[in-house]
Amino acid sequence: MNKQGPAAQTLIIRADGGPVTGAGHLMRTLAIAESWKRRGGEVFYLSAETTSSFHDNLEQRGMKFMAIAADIGSDADARETIALAEKHEAEWIIVDGYSFAPVWRAALAGAGLKVLLIDDLAQAGPYRDNIVLNPNPRAAALDYRFEREDPVFLFGLDYALIRDEIRNARVDAAPxxxxxxxxxxxxxxxxxxxxxxxxxxxxxxxLAAAKGEAVELTFACPDKPGLRKNIAAVLAGSRCEVRFPARNASWGRELARAGFIVTGCGGSVFEILFLRKHFAAIALADNQRLVADYLAASRFARCFEAAALAADEETRALLAAETQTASSTVEPGPDVIDGKGPERIIEAMLEFPSGGN
Structure with missing residues (x-):
């Protein structure tokens, strides 16, 4: 590939997201897609499961989408993916998800595609992929079993996936x-x-049980049947003024206007760190454990367990106290992410010569 940039090359991104799994894999890959598009390339998403709001995101960015009819991670899925890549003469494919086994990725490589795998857990080996990306801060401590003679692994916060709207939010506002x-x-x-x-x-x-001054409390949650109604009912009569962002609200703007944020230990953590916000983090699943441990050890945020919040009134009181203390802090948080991760990833892809694998 031309070292100057992807020019008219098409980048294929294979990722899924929906009501069960959430949209995290889809949304974080947008950071790389935007950088590719900015350099003059085209982007094509392939998904077996996605959401209408994500389709809107792609349309706004001039990116394309195609639905996969096959079961996720199946041989038929690989064949559909390869067929689209060949149709658009794509050289690179980004794969993000837990269902794409080594044999599935080997089929893509066998068809001449270069594969960049995003893998948080080091559980998808052995790794023969051209590039393995894990932007989590303790990725290097995981046991990745590489079977290439020349593996390229992009590990750590230098490769944090920060989308344009988040980068713009930091430019437009003071830390x-x-x-x-x-x-x-x-x-x-x-x-x-x-x-x-x-x-x-x-x-x-x-937060409903906490005493003190009134707060504006924004829940950026999906508009699932009953969820927003139930949240409003829990907070009725409390000190909290509750709001729910519109579907088309700017996520960067929502983060920028917040004085304090309560988040899971997923991709939003890196966006919040980039914006230098104060926050508390909740470990919602096992795949968020590394990030939770990093935040606790670095003291960048107080971390809570979802199970403890469910079972323990004292833990809920600690969370409420944390929001009261930190939401009045005017000093910015730590400056540990520079927002250039997507560009570094594209540069690593461009280092590979055209042809061969």
Whole structure:
């Protein structure tokens, strides 16, 4: 590939997201897709499961989408993926998801495609992929079993996947919280998968029970049947003024306007660190453990377990106290992410010569 950039090359991204798994894999790959597009390349998403809001995201960015009819990670899935890549003369494919086994990825490589695998857990080996990406801070400590003579692994916060709207939010605003006015602003964002619905309610209960001044409490949660209604019911009569962002709201703007954020230990953590916000983090699943441990050890954020919030009134009180203390802080958080991760990833891809694998 031309070292100057992808020019008219098409980048294929194979990732899925929906009500059960959430949209994390789809949304984080957008950071690389935007950088590729900015250099003059085209981007084509392939998904077996996605959401209408993500389709809107792609349309706004001039990117294309095709639905996969086959079962995720099946031989038929690989054949459909290869066929689309060949049709558009793509050289690179980015694969993000837990269902793409080594044999599936080997089929792509056998068809002449270069594969960049995003893998948080080091459980998809052995690794023969051209590039393995894990932007989590402790990725290098995991046991990746590489079977290439020349493996390229991109590990750590230098490769954090920061999308353009988040980068623009930092440019447009001073670091740290915006001026809060008379009412502090707290944002709660735990993702959109089915497993987090109850955790949203536990966070609402914690903040409803807290005493003190009034706060504006924004829940960036999916508009699933009953969830927003139940959150509002939990907070009825409390000190909290509750709001739910519109579907087309700017996510960068929502993060930028918050004085304090309650988040899961997924991709939003890196966006929040980039914006130098103060926050508390909740470990929602096993695949978030490394990030939770890093945040706790570095003291960048206080971390909580979702199970403890559900079972323990004292833990909920600690979360509420954390939001009260930190939402009044005016100093920005630590400056540990520079936002250039997507560009570094593209540069690593461009290092590979055209042809061969």
């Amino acid at each position: 740290g919280p915006e001026p809060q006015g008379p009412t502090p602003r707290i944002l709660v964002t735990l993702g959109g998968s089915e497993i987090v619905s109850k955790t949203y309610l536990h966070v609402a209960a914690a």
